[in-house]
Amino acid sequence: MHDIPHGFSLFREDLDHVCQELAPSWSELRDARIFLTGGTGFFGMWLLESLIWANQAHRLGITITVLSRSPERFLSTRAPHLRDRDELRFVAGALTDFDMPAEPFTHIVHAASENNVDQRADWAQRQLNAGMDGTRRVIDLAVRSGTKSLLLTTSGAVYLPSDASDGQRYVEGPAGIVDYVSERSVYGLSKRIMEVMTAVAAQQHSFDALVARCFAFVGPYLSLEHNYVIGNFIRDALQGKQIIVEGDGTPLRSYLYAADLVVWLLTILARGRSGVPYNIGGTEAVSVSELARRVAAAAGLPADAVTIKGTPVPNARPSSYLPSTQRIETELGVRAAICLDDAIRKTLAWHRQRIGAA
Template identity: 30%
Template sequence: MGSIIDNSLYLEDVKYVANLDLPWDKLKDKSVLLSGATGLIGSFLVDVIMLRNREYGMNTRIVALGRKEETVRERFPYCFDEEWFEFIKQDLNEPVVLSDQMKASFVLHLASNTHPLQYSTDPIGTIMTNVIGTKSMLDVAVSCGAERFLLASSNEIYGENRGDVELFYESYCGYIDCNTLRAGYPEGKRCAEALCQAYISAKGLDAVIARLTRSYGPTMKMTDSKALSQFIKKGLDGEDIVLKSEGTQYYSYSYVADSVSGLLTVLLKGETGGAYNIADEKSDVRLKELAGAIAQHVGKEVIFELPDAVEAAGYSKATKARLDGSKLKTLGWSMKYDIIEGIARTMEILRG
């Protein structure tokens, strides 16, 4: 498969977000420093900003941090010759040191281990990217006088649904058993959010928090072990969809274009210190229904299979995690694609 940016359907998604009615002038002639540039969310965001640079003269400089230059070059072959793009090799568990000439107007921490196999096989890295990595990015935001810092957080911070609400609103807080391997991710995200509040208070930093729900789309990595990602890969390979539970889990999902449009809305319009759910009920679905929809889409069956011990250790135990997106909607955000449309779009783009 060639570069995803050459796919007409993917480019349609990028143009959709790039043409949204947002205060884009805040980014004009500014610089954006971000971690996680090759991830599902970050890579789509970079494509959006680069398109606006080309077509709208926004002149927004992107500084992408990453551990491996070859990974960034592989994902963004069209960016390295552009004046608006720069790569800096960086381990986020180490302090981020920028040159005296480099200033970042906006700092976005998007890097994180984001799927079950990583949680179980790299538990220390999962915690440290969310805690030490967040501190590193907050420190560089303070040092270069950034106008705003954005943390990409997660629906996982809500923990278990206590049975008292149907949808998680931003002030809800459920139970997390911290004495488990799996707890490293949600507890790390909770700590990262607390760090943001600390820097707002102690350092005067302007920071906002975007709480992403289970995001998916054609920018996902083929190593992603989340259930939905596995369903999509099985469907693309023409295989039966493997469900490793009874499938009664009821979750919110978001197609990458909608996740990024939500993130940009939080970045450009959110209130300092505010946390915002990026979710809409039209993309809430039970896991078995999701598996069934993908199986039907490709003419296959759903089969049940018990996970092995390593897989099981990384799986969320939450049975219901639906997010209330009404707060973000007051800023003008809306979801374009429901779950069925988003899945179909993802598979068509990945087919090339």
């Protein structure tokens, strides 16, 4: 069984991995005062625990202020183990109209995002409002604070298929929007607008505008109920259910483990080039059908535990959602250190330990 240190919810080996991989960057973040949006979600939980662990290991003097609509609910239900942490503070409020904290921040990580889990008809408007108004509010905080660096997490959804230079992998170039009302296009366009707003403000007010275009991830705290294919597969495997692939299983995806995600995000925050977007995601392409089989195998389920409903079209080119990671690997020296099969096994083990402790 993997070891979870007292006061944390993530595996010690993952926290140590983040701490060790970021050794070249910790000096840049010493005594940082970080403001974090999206701090109560998947990205946020990993960032919080990793930074707190590094604080303990290296005495970095980092403080993190988290924006949350309800800090008390977060600490009571999702993260009671983070209560009374000296380096952790909260600002209560919504992204678009939170009260500006009095203290300045050296770094801001804007990782908040709307989702469309409930399929509400007003989602497109909410996404645009949150993207533009929320980013404007965060920029105002950066200007007021004299912030050194603002890291914005956007999405691979900013790309269209035509942006894949080799027909499969997306590179960090300009993109256009064809279907303005589709969920992906609205989401991608709002993220692109956020990038532009941040870059323009950075040029005017002399802070670093850092952009992380995030693709697909796996690890503890990833929701198993939302519309994440790998999360749904892991949920069904944990319950011993048949893993159902609704389509033909041919689309290609890649996944980065959350510990590597934290390493890449904080490396960008510490050493990234201002105004330059960096793709973040896995390097191993895997079809959805193969992903289902690998989840089943990792969970100890038989081969017939996977059902693929659709039939592939002969000679059809599969759709793909794959990043080119050449820029971040070359410029910042990061790598995907944890392979997909190990990532799946770790995620299954984490959930099983939580189920056992419930």
